[in-house]
Amino acid sequence: MSARVAVLGAGKVGTVLARLSVAAGRPTAIAGSGDPSDLGLIVDVLAPGAVPMRGAEAAAQADIVIVAVPLARLETVPSAALRGRVVVDAMNYWPPVDGVLPEWEGATRSSSEIVREILGVDVVKSFNHMGYHELDAWTRPSGAPDRRALAVAGDDGAAMTAVTELVDAMGFDPVPLHPLSTGRVLQPGSSDIFGADLTRAELLSTLDALGVAPATACP
Amino acid sequence: MELGIYTFGDTGTVTTRQRLADLVAQARYADEAGLDVIALGEHHRADFTLSAPEIVLAAISSVTKRIRLSTAVTVLSTADPVRVYQQFATLDQLSGGRAEIIAGRGAFTESFGLFGYDLREYEVLFDEKLRLLLEVARSSPVTWQGRTRPPLSDAVVTPRALQPVLPVWVGVGGTPQSAVRAGRLGAPMFVAIFTDPAPARGMVELYRRAASSAGHDPAGLRVGSGGHMYVGRTSQGARDEFYPYYAEYLGKLPQFPGGMPREVYDQWIRAGLLVGSPQEVIDKIMNHRELLGISRYVGQFDVGGMPAGMVDKSLELFATEVAPVVRKESA
Numbered sequence: 001m002s003a004r005v006a007v008l009g010a011g012k013v014g015t016v017l018a019r020l021s022v023a024a025g026r027p028t029a030i031a032g033s034g035d036p037s038d039l040g041l042i043v044d045v046l047a048p049g050a051v052p053m054r055g056a057e058a059a060a061q062a063d064i065v066i067v068a069v070p071l072a073r074l075e076t077v078p079s080a081a082l083r084g085r086v087v088v089d090a091m092n093y094w095p096p097v098d099g100v101l102p103e104w105e106g107a108t109r110s111s112s113e114i115v116r117e118i119l120g121v122d123v124v125k126s127f128n129h130m131g132y133h134e135l136d137a138w139t140r141p142s143g144a145p146d147r148r149a150l151a152v153a154g155d156d157g158a159a160m161t162a163v164t165e166l167v168d169a170m171g172f173d174p175v176p177l178h179p180l181s182t183g184r185v186l187q188p189g190s191s192d193i194f195g196a197d198l199t200r201a202e203l204l205s206t207l208d209a210l211g212v213a214p215a216t217a218c219p
Numbered sequence: 220m221e222l223g224i225y226t227f228g229d230t231g232t233v234t235t236r237q238r239l240a241d242l243v244a245q246a247r248y249a250d251e252a253g254l255d256v257i258a259l260g261e262h263h264r265a266d267f268t269l270s271a272p273e274i275v276l277a278a279i280s281s282v283t284k285r286i287r288l289s290t291a292v293t294v295l296s297t298a299d300p301v302r303v304y305q306q307f308a309t310l311d312q313l314s315g316g317r318a319e320i321i322a323g324r325g326a327f328t329e330s331f332g333l334f335g336y337d338l339r340e341y342e343v344l345f346d347e348k349l350r351l352l353l354e355v356a357r358s359s360p361v362t363w364q365g366r367t368r369p370p371l372s373d374a375v376v377t378p379r380a381l382q383p384v385l386p387v388w389v390g391v392g393g394t395p396q397s398a399v400r401a402g403r404l405g406a407p408m409f410v411a412i413f414t415d416p417a418p419a420r421g422m423v424e425l426y427r428r429a430a431s432s433a434g435h436d437p438a439g440l441r442v443g444s445g446g447h448m449y450v451g452r453t454s455q456g457a458r459d460e461f462y463p464y465y466a467e468y469l470g471k472l473p474q475f476p477g478g479m480p481r482e483v484y485d486q487w488i489r490a491g492l493l494v495g496s497p498q499e500v501i502d503k504i505m506n507h508r509e510l511l512g513i514s515r516y517v518g519q520f521d522v523g524g525m526p527a528g529m530v531d532k533s534l535e536l537f538a539t540e541v542a543p544v545v546r547k548e549s550a
Contacts, residue, residue, distance in 0.1 A: 010396075011394050012392075012393040012395070034396055041399060041425065041428060041429060042396070042399060042425060045421055045425045046395055046421045072338070094473060095473065096326060096328065096472065096473070097326070097327075097328065098328075099328045132393065132418075133393075133415060136418055137417075137418075188472075188474050189473045189476040194474060195474045195475070195483065196480075196483065
């Protein structure tokens with residue numbers, strides 16, 4: 001059965017992920033801040049087939065919730081509604097736009113470990129190391145020679161399995177990383193992975209050079 | 220189709236005085252060579268010379284005749300729209316009706332700290348101030364009330380622009396909500412595009428649908444686009460000459476801490492970055508026009524602190540070999 005997906009955030013990244021989720025055949029809900037009639041228009045144009053909803057409502061009816069809001073607005077995410085869901089952190093700390101956020105500034109942990117702490121739920125890190133235009137442009141069927149890879153970093157095996165299936169269905173080769181803290185290498189400025197749009201082989205060799213081994217199976 | 224240039228006045232290795240003198244000379248050349256627009260950015264960082272574009276535009280207005288004088292962009296969230304209007308209405312009078320504004324949120328956030336604004340108010344600051352600026356541009360006296368500045372009651376805002384209404388474009392990146400806002404307000408929209416223009420089709424469609432749902436005449440809507448640009452004599456030469464400056468420039472982003480890798484640069488060019496021979500740049504601008512229906516393209520023509528001589532050559536190729544062909548093909 002197809003996992004039901006909710007995307008929290010109807011900005012640059014959220015609308016692309018909702019579109020890819022619909023294209024992957026997943027029942028998809030999307031929530032955004034601001035005027036609900038604007039959200040209706042945005043979804044109609046950019047992610048037709050996704051259902052605009054309020055955040056808590058979208059999360060409550062989904063199996064997988066992708067959080068794609070600016071980190072500065074993380075407190076607007078209805079964290080209570082995330083309990084019991086597979087939660088994906090697709091966000092990055094980006095000071096030129098977000099401003100300096102004390103929780104993330106100078107952190108030596110993965111930004112997703114901080115997100116986990118603030119939301120109070122387990123998270124899986126994915127979708128963060130490709131740009132939103134590139135996510136949109138690089139979807140390919142399984143086995144295509146130029147298919148791009150998306151790392152999926154997490155602690156919980158079942159949650160990682162659900163996300164790797166979604167990543168694959170959206171048109172990317174999933175590369176599982178364990179534990180969640182390993183995902184630090186996927187962040188802006190941490191390595192050459194961020195923004196590089198790598199194939200699976202390229203991502204594996206870049207990880208190898210960094211001394212990071214992919215999880216052989218989801219634990 | 221209008222063609223023009225924009226710059227943030229990248230500091231490079233020359234003095235500020237020299238940088239500004241070069242810029243005024245380049246603007247003068249652009250005017251004489253028949254380009255339609257020059258637009259100046261507003262940044263509050265040491266790597267850019269321009270934080271007060273209206274002053275430099277006033278200097279440019281005194282040595283040019285036809286070229287339109289715009290910002291790219293005015294960081295409206297941390298400015299007072301009444302003061303911004305007064306400055307550009309003055310520029311409009313001085314220049315014989317050539318002033319324009321692109322109002323935007325900017326790619327950086329330094330101005331919030333400098334002028335005492337709270338970054339958490341980002342959204343409401345821009346939204347309220349844009350509405351007020353459009354209101355002031357339309358008519359005076361103005362009565363207005365909001366959260367982000369003191370109310371105005373029958374306030375007279377002078378001088379008035381020479382043009383019947385001072386053009387105020389809304390600058391957008393990729394945020395869908397920004398396109399909806401521009402459309403609902405019926406303002407012309409300027410889209411920043413650095414690589415593939417195709418994803419911006421959704422932004423333009425959102426803009427047009429939001430405008431039509433708000434009752435704005437589609438014939439009155441304008442879309443412009445712009446991004447980094449370098450024109451060289453040959454395709455390979457252009458790529459090689461421009462790369463070190465671009466790599467350094469983008470190295471300021473968190474994305475490329477060690478500078479932009481050459482493979483990524485080549486990939487961006489394949490995807491649509493306007494770096495290449497005159498013919499390649501012509502094709503890429505025409506692609507923007509076909510996909511997005513733009514009626515104006517402006518290229519950021521002196522990225523990364525390139526030496527003035529190198530900027531001048533690229534500018535000359537743009538003005539003499541790119542612009543005339545694009546105008547003809549789009550006529």
